[in-house]
Amino acid sequence: MAGNRCPNCGTTTPPMFNPETGEYVCPVCGYIYGPVAEPLKPRSQEEYLRKVHSERMPKNPDTTPRAISIKHLLGSRELSRESSKNREYSSYLSQVQREFNIPGYVMTEVERLFGEIRKAGGLKGRSHKLIIATLLFYVLKRYPNVTLTQNQLERIAGADVRKVYRTYRVLVKEGYIQPAKTRAVRKPSEHLPSILSRLRIESQRSGKRENPLSDMPMHVLAKTADSLAKILQGVKPSGVAGATVYLFIKMLGFKLSQDIVAKSANVSTLTIRRVLKQITEEAELTVGI
Structure with missing residues (x-):
């Protein structure tokens, strides 16, 4: 032959x-x-x-003989569903990396954490897009050179950014991820130099020669702001600092809008008003505003 x-x-x-x-x-x-x-x-x-x-040969990577698939129909369906999910998750991770230009080392860590959560059953009843967005939010806390805006997180998660924050807290609570280490909370007194500097520049721009806080000792202002922060629990230090500055400006009899002080403190005018209301109520102060 x-x-x-x-x-x-x-x-x-x-x-x-x-x-x-x-x-x-x-x-x-x-x-x-x-x-x-x-x-x-x-x-x-x-x-x-x-x-x-x-x-005809199937167009998927499943090489299980047809006789075995028929004999073990339930297992065959589970295997097919699992393979389909693997392709879907892998495809979405690649799409996110390309669309938002995320470095490979970040996506590798996200993919590893995603696999661990999925293996432990943490994906059950949750959107894989929401989990991926949450893991990106978590991993990028350790890489400040790579950032994603809230709008980008919402596009990745397909949901409101508040759901991403809520899912992050749930994953930390359930032990799937460890809470990210953050620096110690700054005291309100640490925000005062930058606020006063911005106010001084704003006064120069507006043509005002007098500085509202030039006669006020810095240590008195700093001590007051830190003391108020101990009373007002849950208030941002920058908000307490801005409200304290505005309070002293009013006590000294100068006229300065809340908008300028709020802008100098990088907070909203509503925050200044809310903190002032808490100060007058909880610190038992009465100031005409």
Whole structure:
């Protein structure tokens, strides 16, 4: 048989035996010679197609024999569903990395954490997009050179950014991730130099020669702001500092709008008003504003 040529392609390569069908096949073109008893008897094209290509090969990586899939139908469906999910998650991670230009080392860590959460069952009942956005928010806390805006987080999560923050707290509470280490909270007195500097520049721009706080000792202002922060629990230090500055300006009899003070403290006017209201109520102060 080694000296014969294949009637289909003319190769002299020895045929290969297929133990499943009991036939010899040309290794070059796939031509079927026939059974062992008749190795050189050619088969018709119709019989060849019916024998070899009777079933189309699936276009997915599942190589489980059809007989096994039918016998274990539930397991086969679970395997198919799992493979589909793997492709979906991997595709979305790649899409996020390309669209938002996220470094590979960040996405590698996100993918690792995502796999651990999924393996532990933390993905059940939760959107994979929301989990990926939350993990990005968590990982980027350690990489300040890479940033994502709130709008970008919402686009990745497909939900409001508040859900991302809520999911982050849930993942920390359930032990899937460790809380990110943040620097100690600054005291209100640490914000005062920058606030006063901005107010001084604003006064120069407006043509005012007098500085509202030039006669007020800095240590008195700082001590007052830090003392008020101990009374007003849960208030941002910058808000306490801005409200304290505005309070002293009013006590000294100068006129300065809350908008300018709020802008100098990098807070909203509403924050200044809210903190002032708490100061007058909880510190038992009465100031005309």
